Amino acid sequence: MPNLFPTSDMNELEPVTEESANEVSFGRSWRFDFSVGDFVMTPTGKVAASNDTDAWVQWCNKAIRTPRYRHLIYSSDIGQEFDDLLGRGLSHAAFESEIQRIVTETLMVDPRTASVDNFSFYWEEDKCFFTCRITNVRDDSAEIAESVVI
Numbered sequence: 001m002p003n004l005f006p007t008s009d010m011n012e013l014e015p016v017t018e019e020s021a022n023e024v025s026f027g028r029s030w031r032f033d034f035s036v037g038d039f040v041m042t043p044t045g046k047v048a049a050s051n052d053t054d055a056w057v058q059w060c061n062k063a064i065r066t067p068r069y070r071h072l073i074y075s076s077d078i079g080q081e082f083d084d085l086l087g088r089g090l091s092h093a094a095f096e097s098e099i100q101r102i103v104t105e106t107l108m109v110d111p112r113t114a115s116v117d118n119f120s121f122y123w124e125e126d127k128c129f130f131t132c133r134i135t136n137v138r139d140d141s142a143e144i145a146e147s148v149v150i
Helices: 018-023 052-065 092-107
Strands: 113-124 127-136 141-149
Touching: 052 092, 052 127, 052 141, 092 113, 092 127, 092 141
Parallel strands: none
Antiparallel strands: 113 127, 127 141
């Protein structure tokens, strides 16, 4: 029976190297257009497929649009907790800091994600628009954008 109380130290974990980055499994996915809210179709009427990097970017977009704990199909690791920011009365800078923390925590759950950075924010009344750069373990990067109503 495995030990319920492992004695290994968290500092003993191996850093991500180029060899271990190549071991991370990327996959394919169906292409989804988040602005329309539907799958992208080919001219022949089939659902278009995404390559491995595009599938990861789509996963990131989906993860920051999915509320955590709301859908039984997802584990408790998947999704964001923007709803927790409602009614807290924080300043714009504090909201931006919390959005950055939540997005980073949400996306770093996936072993394909190496970093989340370069956040920029834009406010329109009670709505905060943000963009950030995501980079995977293969050093591919993309920019994602979303908004949060406070």
